[in-house]
Amino acid sequence: MRIFLSGLLKLRRRLATWLTFVILLAILGLIFVAVGAVPPPPPPESGSDPGQGGVDPAILLAFPTAYDNVIAFILGLGGLLAVIYGAAIAGSEWTWGTLKSAVARGENRTLYVLGTFAAIALVFAIGIVLATGFGVVAALAGGAIAGIPADGFGDGAALAALPEKLARVWVAIVGEGALGFAIATLTRSQLAGIGVGVGLYFGGQFAGIFLPDVVQYLPFSAANAVLATDGAGQGGQVIQALAPNVALLVVAAWLLGALIVASLFTERAEIAG
């Protein structure tokens, strides 16, 4: 518990925490408000491609589907940010030598890793909830600009489903963060962890075009499939996706595996420098 609380103190004071959060909010706000500001496409003429006129802002901004869209964007963009953030936190423990100080005080290495990651997981939870609130406000603002009524804002079924969806997103983002965390632990470096994590993220997306059957089980693809959505915010969902509940299990397995790898490696590592 002491390590968890001190981990929260470290994360709260760290610029990367706020920077990551602001980036998420900025992109989220920009997309939802910008879509609202774009004039709606003219009705398609007969014989023309219905997609050529652009996206109807109502698809993104009309409630209650706007709730799902906001969450889907957080899942897609937040996953990438989570990899980077997880790698930055784990890598800095090695780069700055602060893990060394804790170990030299007799701290249990595994508990230190898990306590530190638990603090990250809580920060992710807070970030997801706050970003969702911000995204909903941005969707309302975008909708207001586009003249879309917010009739579905109080939709009971959508609101009732929100906690479960947010929980699924949290598990997915924590799983992706754990992957960055584990990679940075293995490489003992912030930069290497971030680089490899981001490379895997985009590499997985690219590989999904050619090996969809395999890639759907990889962590980032599985994480993007934990919600049953129409693919908004996920780059057009070019890869084959697992069923949401299966994806959740796969993500949980990757999360567990990443934490085991990070713990075992730290436990056995010779800490020099």
Add this chain to the structure above:
Amino acid sequence: MTFALATRGLRKRYGSRTALDGLDLSVPEGVVYGFLGPNGAGKTTTMRLLTGLIHPDAGSIELLGRPFDRGYRRRLFDVGALIESPAFYPYLSGRDNLRTLAATGAKTPAARIDELLELMGLASRARDKVSGYSLGMKQRLAIAAALLSDPKLLLLDEPANGLDPAGIVAMRDTLRRLAASGKTVFVSSHILSEVQQLVDVVGIIAAGRLVREGTMRELLHDEGVVRVRVAPEEVEAATAALALLEDQPRTEGGTDADGGWLTIHVTPSRAAAVNRALAERGVYASRIEAGSDLEGLFLQLTADAPPPEVPAGPSWAAP
């Protein structure tokens, strides 16, 4: 005798390079122990082993009278350590860094943090980010961190690094005070003058092996010298006179290259006896010096050590 720290046959290899080759250390309780050695001799490897950062290939370690290895990390609850350079979160204040460190290992009362910041002269800068600290301030903060759990055994790797003269004196006083209160202080260093003023017991390591261990008094006694300067034409007579001294000490020098200085290997307190022996033979020294030659001993003991390894790093082309 009870030892605060003891190692037996400690071995450690990094690939094909042997860092420690059967190190046997015996550090008595309540002393300041100076762990000396040239660069690359194995000092930092020893420190890392003693704090569980790395694990030995062979041999055993006892901390505070009990075995220590990877299964006994709690032994370190009574040990404070500063290994290599100070390691802190640069974006946190000095106080917050100590708070986060206090959350690991042995439980530490919150009041202890302010007490240590005061002790190390950092109270006025406690709220400033560590990234703005000078090297000396980081070093003092690292010593404060090592003292967090009020340890019985303190392991300090080059603690004087980056400290100004006043800081070195203050650190020396602090460490002496800790030893006087019954704690054991193990200081690794290659600054011989600093060690000579601070420590009670010395261990000298070279090429991963302990080559000499003993109290500073014993070592300085053994390595005591009296140097006398005589006229060149009197060197022979002086050498003959000194050979008649009670214990027939080794005498060397006296050549042109030595500028007429003769070095007699006797305890410094026998300078008067040396002077008397010369005078009785009608030889009068123009100068007499008495002292101890820790540096000479260090160089002699570590002379056979392999040259220090140069760490891998970027290379620069000549302009």
